[in-house]
Every structure is written in structure tokens, then in C-alpha cells.
Amino acid sequence: MRESFRNVFIALLWLVLVIWGISALWVYSQRAGGFSSVPDFWPEHSSLPAAEGVQLLMFVHPRCPCSRASLGELAVLMRNCQQGLSARVLFISPKGQSMEWVHSSLWAQAKRIPNVSVELDVNAMEARRFGAEVSGATLVYGAQGELLFHGGITASRGHYGDNMGRLAIQQLSMGRETVSETAVFGCPLNDVLCGGGEFTTTSQM
Known part of the structure; x- marks a missing residue:
């Protein structure tokens, strides 16, 4: 009896851990980041030349x-x-x-x-x-x-x-109107190791 109870307990614990792991992965996959303040027009101080088209x-x-x-x-x-x-x-x-x-x-x-x-x-x-x-x-x-x-x-x-x-x-x-914003999924750009080791800059923008 005690052996059966232990087996059931282990099976339930394993099931809980599996469900928790799947849930954690799903939450992680849906975690969005994005932008701070997005310029409405191409920044004049950007070193990138603006294109003639889109x-x-x-x-x-x-x-x-x-x-x-x-x-x-x-x-x-x-x-x-x-x-x-x-x-x-x-x-x-x-x-x-x-x-x-x-x-x-x-x-x-x-x-x-x-x-x-x-x-x-x-x-x-x-x-x-x-x-x-x-x-x-x-x-x-x-x-x-x-x-x-x-x-x-x-x-x-x-x-x-x-x-x-x-x-x-x-x-x-194609010159058609559509949605202008969506969520972004990825690592923070300032996280060198994608999980640790941030870098910073003190240069003038």
C-alpha cells in the first residue's frame, strides 16, 4: 500500500513539473519587449542616410x-x-x-x-x-x-x-495602409550575454 502511494505521488509530482515547465516556456515565448521613444521622423543626428523610398x-x-x-x-x-x-x-x-x-x-x-x-x-x-x-x-x-x-x-x-x-x-x-505597430520578441539589446553582463554608453547621442 505504501509503495503504491509513493508511486502515485511520484507520478503526480512528475505531471506537475511537466505542466509547470510547459507553462513557463509558453510564458517566455509570449513575453514581448519593444521600444522606448520611437522618432516619428528619421533622426537628423543619425549616421545612417535616409533612403529615397521605403x-x-x-x-x-x-x-x-x-x-x-x-x-x-x-x-x-x-x-x-x-x-x-x-x-x-x-x-x-x-x-x-x-x-x-x-x-x-x-x-x-x-x-x-x-x-x-x-x-x-x-x-x-x-x-x-x-x-x-x-x-x-x-x-x-x-x-x-x-x-x-x-x-x-x-x-x-x-x-x-x-x-x-x-x-x-x-x-x-505596396503603398497600402495597415497596422503600424506589433510586439517584439527577443533578448534585450543591452544584455551582452542574453542573460547577464549589461553594457552602457556615455557617448553623446
């Missing part, structure tokens, strides 16, 4: 595993928007980190996307200028420098597939 910016943490899906969705987006959209992916490069740290597998993945410029964002200065706080944060500006969209292009952390952000940008590239 321009997309994506800020990426080189070590964020969630951003593999963001770059995958960007590749789909660029295939679907072969005209009317230029794109830049900016990888943060914190002071004191080597180029080996920056040139991760995500950098290589971004370089393989046709018609996308891959650049460094030294000490995340441009990310700060554009208000991006989370890896995968994406902004779209129009031909007059006006903000058209800011958000993410995945439905949750590390999730591939159709999502409102990617579909919205496709609509914008």
Missing part, C-alpha cells in the same frame, strides 16, 4: 537565439518585396567586444539575405537613436522620412511563419 531597419543582438527566426522572416519578406523596400540589419557592437563576438552565425545568416545591407551599430548608438530595445526590433520609414511601422516580424520568440508584422510591411511596400 526603408526597413532591423536591430539585432549577435547572440540572441530568438533572432534567428526574425532574420528568417526578413528573408521571406525580402523575397516578397523585391521592389519598393530597402533594408538594413544593424548588429550591436558593444565597446570592448571583439569582431568575433559580433560576427556570429546570425551575422552570416543576415549576409545571405539578398538586397539587405548588414552593418555594425557601435555601442548600440543607432538603436538608442531609434528607440530600439529588443533584438529583432524593426522600423519602417517612408520616402519622406516618416515613421510607418515599428515592431517585430515574428508571432512569438523564435517562431517562424506568417505574422502580422511581416504582412504589415509587405502591405506598406
Whole structure:
């Protein structure tokens, strides 16, 4: 009898732990970040030249595993928007980190996307200028420098597939009105280890 009770207890405990683990993973996958103050127009003090047409910016943490899906969705987006959209992916490069740290597998993945410029964002200065706080944060500006969209292009952390952000940008590239904001899922851009070791900057914006 005592042995049966112990087996039942162990089985119930295992079930509770499994349910708790699944719930924790689901909550984590749905935890969104985003932006601080997003400029309504292309910042005059940005070192990035404004494009003549519709321009997309994506800020990426080189070590964020969630951003593999963001770059995958960007590749789909660029295939679907072969005209009317230029794109830049900016990888943060914190002071004191080597180029080996920056040139991760995500950098290589971004370089393989046709018609996308891959650049460094030294000490995340441009990310700060554009208000991006989370890896995968994406902004779209129009031909007059006006903000058209800011958000993410995945439905949750590390999730591939159709999502409102990617579909919205496709609509914008065709001159159609659509949603202007979605949630962003990724690691904080100022978290060097995606879990510890923040860096800061004292440089003037």
C-alpha cells in the first residue's frame, strides 16, 4: 500500500513539473519587449542616410537565439518585396567586444539575405537613436522620412511563419495602409550575454 502511494505521488509530482515547465516556456515565448521613444521622423543626428523610398531597419543582438527566426522572416519578406523596400540589419557592437563576438552565425545568416545591407551599430548608438530595445526590433520609414511601422516580424520568440508584422510591411511596400505597430520578441539589446553582463554608453547621442 505504501509503495503504491509513493508511486502515485511520484507520478503526480512528475505531471506537475511537466505542466509547470510547459507553462513557463509558453510564458517566455509570449513575453514581448519593444521600444522606448520611437522618432516619428528619421533622426537628423543619425549616421545612417535616409533612403529615397521605403526603408526597413532591423536591430539585432549577435547572440540572441530568438533572432534567428526574425532574420528568417526578413528573408521571406525580402523575397516578397523585391521592389519598393530597402533594408538594413544593424548588429550591436558593444565597446570592448571583439569582431568575433559580433560576427556570429546570425551575422552570416543576415549576409545571405539578398538586397539587405548588414552593418555594425557601435555601442548600440543607432538603436538608442531609434528607440530600439529588443533584438529583432524593426522600423519602417517612408520616402519622406516618416515613421510607418515599428515592431517585430515574428508571432512569438523564435517562431517562424506568417505574422502580422511581416504582412504589415509587405502591405506598406505596396503603398497600402495597415497596422503600424506589433510586439517584439527577443533578448534585450543591452544584455551582452542574453542573460547577464549589461553594457552602457556615455557617448553623446
